[in-house]
Amino acid sequence: MTDHDIFAALRRRTVAALAELLPDLPADAFARVQMEPPRDPSHGDMATNAALVVGKLARQAPPKLAAALAERLAALPEVESAAPAGPGFVNLRLRESFLLAQLPVILAEGERYGDGTASAGRRINVEYVSANPTGPMHVGHCRGAVVGDALANLLAKAGWAVTKEYYINDAGAQVQALAMAAYWRYLQALLDTREGQDFAASGPAPLRDFAASARDREAFERTHGIALQYGGDYLVPVGQALHARFGFGLVPESGGEPAPATLTAIRDFTVERMMESIREDLAALGVTGQHFVSEAQLVREGKLEQAEKVLSYKGLIYRGVLEPPKGKTPEDWEPREQTLFRATQFGDEVDRPLRKSDGSGTYFANDIANHLHKLERGFAELVHVWGADHGGYVKRMQAAVAALSSGTVPLDVVLTQIVRVMKDGEPVRMSKRAGTFVTLRDLLEMVAEKVANPGEARDAVRFTMLTRKSDAQMEFDLDKVVEQSRENPVFYVQYAYARCMSVLRGAEALLGAKATNDTFPAVAAGLAASPLESLADPAELALIRRLTTWPRTVEAAAIAREPHRIAFFLHDLAGDFHVLWNKGRDDATLRFIRADEPEATRARLALVAATGTVIRSGLAVMGVTPVEEMR
RNA sequence: GUCUCCGUAGCUCAGCAGGAUAGAGCACCAGAUUCCUAAUCUGGGGGCCGUGGGUUCGAAUCCCGCCGGGGACACCA
Numbered sequence: 001m002t003d004h005d006i007f008a009a010l011r012r013r014t015v016a017a018l019a020e021l022l023p024d025l026p027a028d029a030f031a032r033v034q035m036e037p038p039r040d041p042s043h044g045d046m047a048t049n050a051a052l053v054v055g056k057l058a059r060q061a062p063p064k065l066a067a068a069l070a071e072r073l074a075a076l077p078e079v080e081s082a083a084p085a086g087p088g089f090v091n092l093r094l095r096e097s098f099l100l101a102q103l104p105v106i107l108a109e110g111e112r113y114g115d116g117t118a119s120a121g122r123r124i125n126v127e128y129v130s131a132n133p134t135g136p137m138h139v140g141h142c143r144g145a146v147v148g149d150a151l152a153n154l155l156a157k158a159g160w161a162v163t164k165e166y167y168i169n170d171a172g173a174q175v176q177a178l179a180m181a182a183y184w185r186y187l188q189a190l191l192d193t194r195e196g197q198d199f200a201a202s203g204p205a206p207l208r209d210f211a212a213s214a215r216d217r218e219a220f221e222r223t224h225g226i227a228l229q230y231g232g233d234y235l236v237p238v239g240q241a242l243h244a245r246f247g248f249g250l251v252p253e254s255g256g257e258p259a260p261a262t263l264t265a266i267r268d269f270t271v272e273r274m275m276e277s278i279r280e281d282l283a284a285l286g287v288t289g290q291h292f293v294s295e296a297q298l299v300r301e302g303k304l305e306q307a308e309k310v311l312s313y314k315g316l317i318y319r320g321v322l323e324p325p326k327g328k329t330p331e332d333w334e335p336r337e338q339t340l341f342r343a344t345q346f347g348d349e350v351d352r353p354l355r356k357s358d359g360s361g362t363y364f365a366n367d368i369a370n371h372l373h374k375l376e377r378g379f380a381e382l383v384h385v386w387g388a389d390h391g392g393y394v395k396r397m398q399a400a401v402a403a404l405s406s407g408t409v410p411l412d413v414v415l416t417q418i419v420r421v422m423k424d425g426e427p428v429r430m431s432k433r434a435g436t437f438v439t440l441r442d443l444l445e446m447v448a449e450k451v452a453n454p455g456e457a458r459d460a461v462r463f464t465m466l467t468r469k470s471d472a473q474m475e476f477d478l479d480k481v482v483e484q485s486r487e488n489p490v491f492y493v494q495y496a497y498a499r500c501m502s503v504l505r506g507a508e509a510l511l512g513a514k515a516t517n518d519t520f521p522a523v524a525a526g527l528a529a530s531p532l533e534s535l536a537d538p539a540e541l542a543l544i545r546r547l548t549t550w551p552r553t554v555e556a557a558a559i560a561r562e563p564h565r566i567a568f569f570l571h572d573l574a575g576d577f578h579v580l581w582n583k584g585r586d587d588a589t590l591r592f593i594r595a596d597e598p599e600a601t602r603a604r605l606a607l608v609a610a611t612g613t614v615i616r617s618g619l620a621v622m623g624v625t626p627v628e629e630m631r
Numbered sequence: 632g633u634c635u636c637c638g639u640a641g642c643u644c645a646g647c648a649g650g651a652u653a654g655a656g657c658a659c660c661a662g663a664u665u666c667c668u669a670a671u672c673u674g675g676g677g678g679c680c681g682u683g684g685g686u687u688c689g690a691a692u693c694c695c696g697c698c699g700g701g702g703a704c705a706c707c708a
Contacts, residue, residue: 034648034650036647036650037647038650038651039646039650039651039652039653039654040651040652043651047650047651049649049650052650052688052689055688056688062688085651086650086651086689087650087651087688087689088650088688089650089651132708134708169708172707172708173707173708174707174708175708322705323705324705325632325633325704325705326632326633326704329705330705333705334705336705336706338705338706348634349633349634349704350633350704350705352705353705353706355706356706357706358706360706362706362707362708363707363708364708366708367708387702388635388636388701388702388703389702389703390702390703390708391634391635391636391702391703392634392635392702392703392704393703394635395634395635415635415636415702417636417637417701417702418701418702467644468643468644468645469644469645471636471637472636472637472644473637473701475643484670485670486656486657486670486671487656487657489656491670492656495670499668502668503668506668549647552647553647556647556648557647559648560647560648564645565645565647568645568646568647568655569647571645571655571656572655575655581668582668582669582671582672582673584667584668585664585667585668585669585671585672586663586667586672586673588667591667591668592668593668630670
């Protein structure tokens with residue numbers, strides 16, 4: 001429904017009026033016409049740049065055109081007055097009745113208010129998190145998860161048909177290294193058993209020494225001639241699980257390394273366990289409903305070869321030797337003939353290799369396969385949320401998607417910057433589990449220690465992660481996220497909603513129902529027919545004006561792929577509501593519930609319910625639960 | 632060296648796909664608060680939007696060059 005967006009509605013009327021004034025102009029001449037709230041409220045409720053934008057094409061002086069346009073707009077039923085201003089703006093003042101009429105619209109539509117149709121239901125694939133299944137998720141993943149999830153929700157609200165996706169990097173060297181580390185932990189688990197100890201004491205010599213080396217990391221690495229990449233404790237339970245599942249069955253018969261098939265079994269088992277743990281972490285964050293795509297499976301299905309074929313058919317693949325990167329040549333650089341993709345034809349700096357010297361695909365090649373897979377499923381737009389350290393990867397991926405789709409499918413990449421977790425003014429670095437970084441679980445637990453329940457911690461984390469533009473670095477202050485004060489936007493917004501609920505609870509007799517989160521939609525809908533004429537205070541009208549900007553906020557944020565705007569909008573909205581609440585403290589006639597004025601009370605309840613509706617709607621996008629009561 | 636993101640009030644950050652006098656919170660200053668909806672409220676000071684050009688009726692916003700900071704830069708993912 002775009003007609004609940006009164007800015008869009010009046011923009012259409014403006015364009016129509018303009019088209020009548022200037023019948024010779026082509027329709028696309030009005031593309032840049034905007035209708036927006038003016039910065040300065042004294043300019044009115046809305047302003048349009050229409051005369052400025054088309055003045056040149058129409059060979060008319062903007063101020064003159066603005067005057068003519070204003071005359072027409074003033075005649076509209078929604079408009080109280082219209083006046084040309086400045087270099088060619090037209091300022092509109094809306095009829096109060098028209099503004100007030102938006103409240104029943106909001107109340108009737110409920111949380112659907114703000115839903116968009118501009119995207120016409122285009123299918124969009126939003127891939128996020130995609131943490132390697134080699135360890136626990138850390139705070140960086142956490143931010144990506146929250147941003148991605150909120151962005152997906154936002155796009156869905158704005159009218160896209162959204163698929164949330166998680167790409168599992170379960171092929172390649174890193175999961176091989178993971179398998180070795182899990183194998184090491186498995187041997188350790190064996191040694192912790194009676195049988196294992198007996199074996200280590202009296203088994204066949206080479207095998208015994210080999211197994212016993214697992215007690216010590218360095219000895220294990222020496223014996224196997226490898227360096228363990230994943231030494232974190234989180235694999236200890238995996239080792240135990242491997243033992244429980246396979247008993248002694250994974251120990252190679254003659255010492256030596258485990259057979260490839262054994263290692264594969266270990267790898268699959270371990271990846272599965274890691275993914276389970278990641279899913280648990282995501283669920284704790286409230287991130288669910290993702291579609292999981294396995295890199296290994298794409299490789300097995302030959303998606304890589306298919307992708308190569310497509311590109312090859314388009315003449316975009318060749319054998320060649322790359323120049324060393326300028327300014328910083330790796331020490332072991334040597335000229336090497338490789339299978340290359342002509343990424344430079346699509347705006348990348350250099351052509352990119354698709355095959356390693358052993359013939360297997362590079363990560364990039366597999367990722368191309370992943371994107372072919374997406375395109376085959378019919379997505380019209382693709383979005384990724386990546387950590388900023390992958391910024392250098394954006395161009396080549398966009399080049400690949402442009403090549404595969406012949407430029408018909410855009411790929412947008414949202415980069416999220418580093419999160420520094422702060423506690424008592426100091427950065428928190430260490431993790432009990434992973435040794436080097438703060439895990440997502442650590443973060444949730446640290447926040448949960450300070451609040452009543454895990455849900456509250458999840459909400460605080462999600463909201464806070466969205467209080468910065470995603471490509472700006474962020475400090476996550478553990479002391480502030482749970483602080484109950486105006487300084488904390490999470491609290492500030494939640495408190496506004498709680499106050500809305502508090503008012504509605506206080507009006508139970510009048511509403512004939514008790515207001516709770518569950519009954520809220522019915523209560524709000526029931527207020528849609530309230531008489532509203534008594535709403536006239538500037539603070540009340542300011543709040544209504546804010547509410548009417550919700551649809552355009554959703555649309556703009558979705559197009560810009562910037563979910564943080566929802567958090568800022570809610571903060572502003574909460575601010576308007578708190579102002580009104582505070583006025584009621586000074587002036588009893590502005591209190592929401594007035595025993596002597598049932599009509600005025602119903603009108604204010606309608607306003608309160610509309611405010612609550614939009615807050616709920618915004619929180620839903622962010623994946624945050626509204627709190628109906630605060631104590 | 633190349634690419635990329637960033638540079639806005641003392642601090643932390645917004646700035647709505649170029650728009651009219653650049654905003655918020657904190658901090659600072661000055662008031663209010665026996666009653667009322669105080670996990671406070673009202674008001675105020677404070678910025679050549681890093682810098683130099685360009686495009687435009689109009690630039691914090693778009694383009695180019697500098698300065699300063701983060702990140703990434705052949706078979707790793």
